[in-house]
Amino acid sequence: MSAAEPLLEARGLYRFFHIGDDETAALHGVELRLRPGEFVAVMGPSGSGKSTLLACLTGLDEPDAGAVTVAGRRLTRRPEAERARLRARHFGILRQSGNLFPQLSVRQNIALQRRLAGVRGGAASAPIDALLERVALAHRGDDYPASLSGGETARAALAVALAADPAVLIADEPTAEVDRDTEDRLLDTLAAHCAAGRAVLVATHSAELARRADRIVRLRDGGLTDV
Numbered sequence: 578m579s580a581a582e583p584l585l586e587a588r589g590l591y592r593f594f595h596i597g598d599d600e601t602a603a604l605h606g607v608e609l610r611l612r613p614g615e616f617v618a619v620m621g622p623s624g625s626g627k628s629t630l631l632a633c634l635t636g637l638d639e640p641d642a643g644a645v646t647v648a649g650r651r652l653t654r655r656p657e658a659e660r661a662r663l664r665a666r667h668f669g670i671l672r673q674s675g676n677l678f679p680q681l682s683v684r685q686n687i688a689l690q691r692r693l694a695g696v697r698g699g700a701a702s703a704p705i706d707a708l709l710e711r712v713a714l715a716h717r718g719d720d721y722p723a724s725l726s727g728g729e730t731a732r733a734a735l736a737v738a739l740a741a742d743p744a745v746l747i748a749d750e751p752t753a754e755v756d757r758d759t760e761d762r763l764l765d766t767l768a769a770h771c772a773a774g775r776a777v778l779v780a781t782h783s784a785e786l787a788r789r790a791d792r793i794v795r796l797r798d799g800g801l802t803d804v
């Protein structure tokens with residue numbers, strides 16, 4: 578794959594939901610391309626389709642029409658197990674609800690994510706130490722999620738999302754529940770991931786966060802437009 582090719586590409590995405598006779602077009606012909614180094618913010622009012630878009634882009638949901646390609650591999654119309662493998666390999670996913678297993682330490686959560694992504698030496702300590710350092714959690718690696726503060730939890734979740742150095746980091750409202758310092762650190766870390774030739778897509782209501790993006794796209798009634 579050449580450097581100019583998008584890391585993530587969505588073409589003609591449609592997703593419909595039916596309740597009784599009512600039909601909602603949650604996605605309506607969405608086109609999106611994320612190139613290496615790009616930090617893109619998706620904005621849109623509640624119900625505009627952001628969660629549906631992120632789910633379809635990461636293979637958690639299957640669009641009714643259209644195609645998604647990540648790192649040159651088609652993700653759509655694949656068996657669930659294949660989508661899960663591609664998702665673990667190519668995406669880092671940061672959710673508001675968190676992505677930490679409570680029964681594992683921070684270090685073990687990172688190691689698990691690396692193993693799921695097929696990274697060789699998934700539990701090797703040097704890369705995990707470096708990652709903990711990057712999110713200022715070097716001293717908390719052996720602790721369990723329940724003992725972390727809100728800001729530490731957000732940073733640990735980011736470390737897990739970055740564990741396998743994913744081509745595309747997808748974040749849903751990553752700064753909604755964190756203080757200003759943590760927000761700055763999260764945004765700096767996302768920017769550094771882009772600077773390393775990866776791509777970041779963030780769904781947010783925060784104008785502050787969107788200002789840090791290279792490009793803002795807006796969802797309205799399932800359609801995506803550049804701002």
Ligand SMILES: Nc1ncnc2c1ncn2[C@@H]1O[C@H](COP(=O)(O)OP(=O)(O)OP(=O)(O)O)[C@@H](O)[C@H]1O
Pocket residue numbers: 594595596601602603621622623624625626627628629630
């Ligand atoms: N499983 C579902 N069944 C029926 N309708 C759904 C389903 N999921 C989403 N929708 C509808 O699709 C539209 C888009 O929803 P979505 O959750 O993607 O919006 P959103 O922009 O993420 O909203 P919010 O910012 O409030 O999280 C809404 O009208 C929603 O009611």
